[in-house]
Amino acid sequence: xxxxxxxxxxxxxxxxxxxxxxxxxxxxxxxxxxxxxxxxxxxxxxxxxxxxxxxxxxxxxxxxxxxxxxxxxxxxxxxxxxxxxxxxxxxxxxxxxxxxxxxxxxxxxxxxxxxxxxxxxxxxxxxxxxxxxxxxxxxxxxxxxxxxxxxxxxxxxxxxxxxxxxxxxxxxxxxxxxxxxxxxxxxxxxxxxxxxxxxxxxxxxxxxxxxxxxxxxxxxxxxxxxxxxxxxxxxxxxxxxxxxxxxxxxxxxxxxxxxxxxxxxxxxxxxxxxxxxxxxxxxxxxxxxxxxxxxxxxxxxxxxxxxxxxxxxxxxxxxxxxxxxxxxxxxxxxxxxxxxxxxxxxxxxxxxxxxxxxxxxxxxxxxxxxxxxxxxxxxxxxxxxxxxxxxxxxxxxxxxxxxxxxxxxxxxxxxxxxxxx
Amino acid sequence: xxxxxxxxxxxxxxxxxxxxxxxxxxxxxxxxxxxxxxxxxxxxxxxxxxxxxxxxxxxxxxxxxxxxxxxxxxxxxxxxxxxxxxxxxxxxxxxxxxxxxxxxxxxxxxxxxxxxxxxxxxxxxxxxxxxxxxxxxxxxxxxxxxxxxxxxxxxxxxxxxxxxxxxxxxxxxxxxxxxxxxxxxxxxxxxxxxxxxxxxxxxxxxxxxxxxxxxxxxxxxxxxxxxxxxxxxxxxxxxxxxxxxxxxxxxxxxxxxxxxxxxxxxxxxxxxxxxxxxxxxxxxxxxxx
Numbered sequence: 062x063x064x065x066x067x068x069x070x071x072x073x074x075x076x077x078x079x080x081x082x083x084x085x086x087x088x089x090x091x092x093x094x095x096x097x098x099x100x101x102x103x104x105x106x107x108x109x110x111x112x113x114x115x116x117x118x119x120x121x122x123x124x125x126x127x128x129x130x131x132x133x134x135x136x137x138x139x140x141x142x143x144x145x146x147x148x149x150x151x152x153x154x155x156x157x158x159x160x161x162x163x164x165x166x167x168x169x170x171x172x173x174x175x176x177x178x179x180x181x182x183x184x185x186x187x188x189x190x191x192x193x194x195x196x197x198x199x200x201x202x203x204x205x206x207x208x209x210x211x212x213x214x215x216x217x218x219x220x221x222x223x224x225x226x227x228x229x230x231x232x233x234x235x236x237x238x239x240x241x242x243x244x245x246x247x248x249x250x251x252x253x254x255x256x257x258x259x260x261x262x263x264x265x266x267x268x269x270x271x272x273x274x275x276x277x278x279x280x281x282x283x284x285x286x287x288x289x290x291x292x293x294x295x296x297x298x299x300x301x302x303x304x305x306x307x308x309x310x311x312x313x314x315x316x317x318x319x320x321x322x323x324x325x326x327x328x329x330x331x332x333x334x335x336x337x338x339x340x341x342x343x344x345x346x347x348x349x350x351x352x353x354x355x356x357x358x359x360x361x362x363x364x365x366x367x368x369x370x371x372x373x374x375x376x377x378x379x380x381x382x383x384x385x386x387x388x389x390x391x392x393x394x395x396x397x398x399x400x401x402x403x404x405x406x407x408x409x410x411x412x413x414x415x416x417x418x419x420x421x422x423x424x425x426x427x428x429x430x431x432x433x434x435x436x437x438x439x440x441x442x443x444x445x446x447x448x449x450x451x452x453x454x455x456x457x458x459x460x461x462x463x464x465x466x467x468x469x470x471x472x473x474x475x476x477x478x479x480x481x482x
Numbered sequence: 483x484x485x486x487x488x489x490x491x492x493x494x495x496x497x498x499x500x501x502x503x504x505x506x507x508x509x510x511x512x513x514x515x516x517x518x519x520x521x522x523x524x525x526x527x528x529x530x531x532x533x534x535x536x537x538x539x540x541x542x543x544x545x546x547x548x549x550x551x552x553x554x555x556x557x558x559x560x561x562x563x564x565x566x567x568x569x570x571x572x573x574x575x576x577x578x579x580x581x582x583x584x585x586x587x588x589x590x591x592x593x594x595x596x597x598x599x600x601x602x603x604x605x606x607x608x609x610x611x612x613x614x615x616x617x618x619x620x621x622x623x624x625x626x627x628x629x630x631x632x633x634x635x636x637x638x639x640x641x642x643x644x645x646x647x648x649x650x651x652x653x654x655x656x657x658x659x660x661x662x663x664x665x666x667x668x669x670x671x672x673x674x675x676x677x678x679x680x681x682x683x684x685x686x687x688x689x690x691x692x693x694x695x696x697x698x699x700x701x702x703x704x705x706x707x708x709x710x711x712x713x714x715x716x717x718x719x720x721x722x723x724x725x726x727x728x729x730x731x732x733x734x735x736x737x738x739x740x741x742x743x744x745x746x747x748x749x750x751x752x753x754x755x756x757x758x759x760x761x762x763x764x765x766x767x768x769x770x771x
Contacts, residue, residue: 230657232671233653233657233671233672234657234671234672234673235671235672235673236670236671236672236673236674237671327736328735328736329735329736329737329738329739330736331672331673331738348658349658351654351738351739351740351741352654352738352739354654354657354658356660360660363660364660
């Protein structure tokens with residue numbers, strides 16, 4: 062198990078450095094070709110996203126210089142960017158890819174994008190033949206671990222962006238958002254983003270009202286909604302279930318008395334007001350009305366923060382899970398090395414026995430069947446006795462971290478080749 | 483079997499006589515698990531217990547049903563006519579409704595309100611079998627059975643209305659105060675709770691109306707007009723009136739939340755009194771005149 066990883070990510074390097082390392086998707090196959098053509102590197106994979114550029118490699122003999130690849134590929138001077146580069150080997154590299162795939166290494170812990178990005182990188186590397194056996198096993202395992210973390214912890218359950226928190230709250234009030242209508246007052250960016258989230262959750266009708274009618278029309282067209290003239294600002298509110306306000310008005314637009322009127326017209330059906338403006342557009346007193354829920358930007362931020370806190374707590378559990386998976390992976394890898402060693406030891410000694418018997422046959426002359434059997438039993442007995450201790454030792458160390466040392470010693474003593482011959 | 487005098491049949495017969503009570507007690511224990519889980523859930527420790535509680539309650543309902551059917555078979559007429567069996571039947575109805583809601587909305591949260599009721603009703607019914615019963619054969623008519631059955635269905639549905647209005651209030655308070663308590667996080671959405679309460683009101687009120695009408699008819703026939711001054715009758719009519727007002731305000735002004743919850747709670751309180759008035763009522767002493 063000779064895995065290596067080297068690169069820069071959001072934890073080690075600022076964006077100015079990360080962008081120097083970035084490899085566009087179209088150039089990945091070529092980069093992978095260069096990587097795997099280097100001495101000692103059999104397999105390679107490159108994950109290049111806005112938050113990380115990481116180069117994974119597997120080397121049979123453990124002689125793998127990823128720094129050299131970085132220097133040659135990007136044309137950096139020796140030692141350039143050295144403080145920003147991180148490097149892991151062996152089990153640490155295994156743990157790293159498990160953590161990255163499980164989104165434990167992400168800027169927003171638990172976000173789901175990274176798994177897709179790693180899967181893409183893996184698919185590209187496989188397509189060009191840069192990932193074949195060892196890295197393939199590692200990545201397959203990493204995807205399984207990511208799935209396990211997602212299923213067994215609540216790390217990715219609660220949303221952490223303001224727009225998605227707003228959509229989640231709307232669902233908590235209205236259940237399914239299918240067929241619900243949204244009223245955008247003001248045409249800011251956050252407003253638009255929140256509307257997009259609500260539409261993604263099923264909201265149907267969109268109204269847009271803005272002091273500049275052109276902007277209202279433009280935004281309404283984007284969502285196939287209806288533009289409302291500023292004079293009819295209040296008339297439209299009762300038709301909307303969710304009101305998102307982000308105007309630049311210096312005073313509040315929606316006050317308690319408006320709320321009472323809206324509720325009356327809506328026969329007390331609940332309303333959700335989202336106030337994204339600073340200074341605020343919606344009088345907080347509106348929240349006191351039965352069936353009206355007002356959330357301002359701070360409230361949303363607070364919910365997002367508390368979700369983030371929950372995620373961090375869950376991340377600690379997820380880390381334990383990953384640790385356990387790394388241990389299992391190591392064990393499996395060691396077992397995978399012990400078994401072939403035993404097989405090749407048996408084959409090796411059996412070949413020796415056969416060739417020695419062949420050599421002695423002329424000197425032994427004609428043997429009776431009983432004698433033939435006795436010689437067979439004698440030679441077999443000897444090699445079994447010789448093999449006994451090495452095999453039991455190999456089996457007993459299979460789960461130890463030092464199993465590699467024993468395997469190497471056995472291979473050297475009996476002059477066995479690395480793979481099953 | 484009961485006509486045979488041989489000792490084996492006699493033994494089986496006696497066994498059968500006690501079986502319904504045994505099944506009911508088993509059901510009580512299983513509901514107890516459900517109750518325990520509901521309380522654990524309040525402290526967010528019940529996630530694992532939930533895997534045991536749901537099948538336990540399901541099994542409890544099967545035992546409960548078997549117990550009721552056996553009682554009915556044994557006595558030859560519907561045993562709903564004793565108060566203990568009426569309680570037992572009501573508990574099973576409420577449990578059935580809870581299971582329906584649980585399967586439809588995937589939420590165990592109402593359990594905290596529903597299970598205490600189910601448990602108390604079943605427990606009382608399982609512990610005391612020597613309760614009052616209608617002894618007069620004159621009034622063991624089909625109308626009385628109809629009266630009791632539809633009122634039980636009405637009670638069960640309207641209890642759900644009460645529970646959902648309380649849940650609505652809790653969830654809307656939390657949304658207003660921008661805080662979430664873990665057990666409420668698994669509640670269905672506000673509007674879904676609202677619809678649940680409304681639907682159970684729509685379904686429960688006709689049952690209650692029909693049950694009361696049947697009662698009035700039977701009483702009119704047997705006791706004349708004097709029945710009206712009975713505390714249970716008055717309380718029942720008050721309860722009916724409250725639910726009618728609840729439905730009316732819902733239709734005309736869309737009352738939800740605080741006002742509706744207060745009204746539904748008052749209705750529930752009166753319903754409990756009406757149920758408890760069995761012990762005060764002359765008519766409902768379950769003893770013929």
